[in-house]
Amino acid sequence: MDDILPVIESCPHCPDVGNVPNKKLQRCYLVYHEPCDESVCCSSNVEEIPLCDSCRHMRLWHIVCCLDEQTRDWEEINLRGRCQEMSDPDTDCPLCQVINTAVGTAYDFETDPLDSSLCTRLLDTSKDAIDSQDCNFSAAIIRMYHREDGTHRPGDTCGQLEITIGDTNSDVPRIGQWVNWGVLKGAIRNDRNSNADRRHQDMELKDLESRFRVIDVANRCIRTVKNCNYAALSYVWGADRETSLVALKRNIEELRVKGSLSDAILPRTIADAIKVCEQLEQEYLWVDRLCVIQDDAKDKARQIGMMGKIFSSAGLVIAAAHGDSMNSGIPGVGHPRRARQQTVPLPGLTVTNVVRGRVEEPLEVWRTRGWKYQEAVLARRLLLFYETRVVYEGVQYTESEDRFDRVAFPQYRIFYETPSATGNPWSIFDYARHVQNYAARSLPFQIDTYAAFNGITQALFGQKSTHFALPLLHFNRALRWYTSRHVSKSFARDFGGVCFPTWSWTSMMNQECIIEFAEHGYYGSLVAWYKLTKRYSIL
Secondary structure, rough: OOOHHHHHHHHHOOOHHHOHHHHHHHHHHHHOOOOOOOOHOOOHHHOOOOOOHHHHOOOOOHHHHOHHHHOOOEEEEEEEEEHHHHHOOOOOOOHHHHHHHHHHOOOOOOOHHHHHEEEEEEEOOOOOOOOOOOOOOEEEEEEEOOOOOOOOOEEEEEEEEEEEEEOOOOOHHHHHHHHOOHHHHHHHHHHHHHHHHHHHOOOOOOOOOOOOEEEEOOOOEEEEEOOOOOOEEOOOHHHOOOOOOOOOOOOOHHHHHHOOOOOOOOOHHHHHHHHHHHHHOOEEEOHHHHHOOOOOHHHHHHHHHHHHHHHHHEEEEEEEOEOOOOOOOOEOOOOOOOOOOEEEEEEEEEEEEEOOOOOOOOOHHHHHHHHHHHHHHHOOOOOEEOOOHHHHEEEOEEEEEEOOOOOOOOOOOOOOOOOEEOOOOHHHHHHHEEEHHHHHOOOHHHHOOOHHHHHHHHHHHOOOOEEEEEHHHHHHHHOOOEEEEOOOOOEEEEEEEEEEOOHOOOOOOOOOEEEEEEOOOOOOOOOOOEEEOOOOOEE
């Protein structure tokens, strides 16, 4: 310790020795100061790279390539300076630049000044990292907060870096201003070739009459088809619903004319969705605003009743997840994205920022709407177009357009466990997950509560298998719902003849509360449940 203390004390980037135990001081010296004779650390490139003092002190190349797994595991590195200071666009340090890019994707420094310091935590993603030439390390940049006593505590992740041994990722496509169609086509192709997808290939709209309308992508007009392979658009209408083009009784025949649906008269999001279909060679597109006659009550009621079937039978669902109206457009398709992804070469490794969306994004209205949740969950293949990237969720694969993003996880899959021929014994857990996600969203009309969730319950339990949105198969267990925080007392409500009883979670819809289900402990009914019909029948 006598040799270590002077080195640590004189270093402006190491912690104050008075507040650090000896064991941590020894590790600090080993990681940041101990001379290393490995080839990476002895390379002349180490001195040639124009790093700032703080980044040079980190010695990422030494941690990744030279230290053993036990020493480097969960290594935490303090970055001196506040976020606002590190966001200086004029910095010449390439590592600071890629850190700024990673954090700046999630936060807008002009509107959200982060008055906090940063630290990184290095996570080893391979057990035999040193021996493998194609292994990768991931380091998450963690947002830090200041306590009153001056100490730190980890906050929310505000960025992530992918650190790759050598230069093995030079051919990996980067996220840019425009969508990388090659990556998306590859993900869809792999999913279609999977065994899991073959079980769904016979799902078509065989139950629909010949009045099913779609947009003919090549001819830019409305067509009436039957049993076709089509894409469906999931988007928000927003405040422009009265002024933008819509299918009505008086203009539906005009919309059947070839070339009638030009970009000039279409809402931007719909026009961009047509461009997506062109790129992915999708012949037909279904959009509610143009394929349902909005002032025809019978046509509208018929297609609303088939909404679950429409989205579950679509060959692809395009979700415009960014924007607050149908004129927002799709980022990376009709207008450039603000996403940036850059790579910094360091001795023995390369560092690339993972592209994520903003932590608080007011324009992602799609995430807050109840109808949109069902549309996404029922999709066999779902393309989620966010502000900075695209995520594909399929039958077998979940893949991000950002090939450096290792945490892509299906958010909208109907089942996490494959259902058996006799039913899915875990369906109650899938049901609870969907209720929690759905109830956290809003509906413009309370009367839509059942309709906007009906497709999900049918997929889980079959036709006519629920009672006020509670599954008959798990009725006792489904009754054990509760709200995670105090809200106004539930009360039975009636909207247009549709009842929401107090014992159903639907009575709490649109009350900004989280629905939870009791998962543990004994449960069992002391009574027999009966459903009141023309003839009494037991549930």
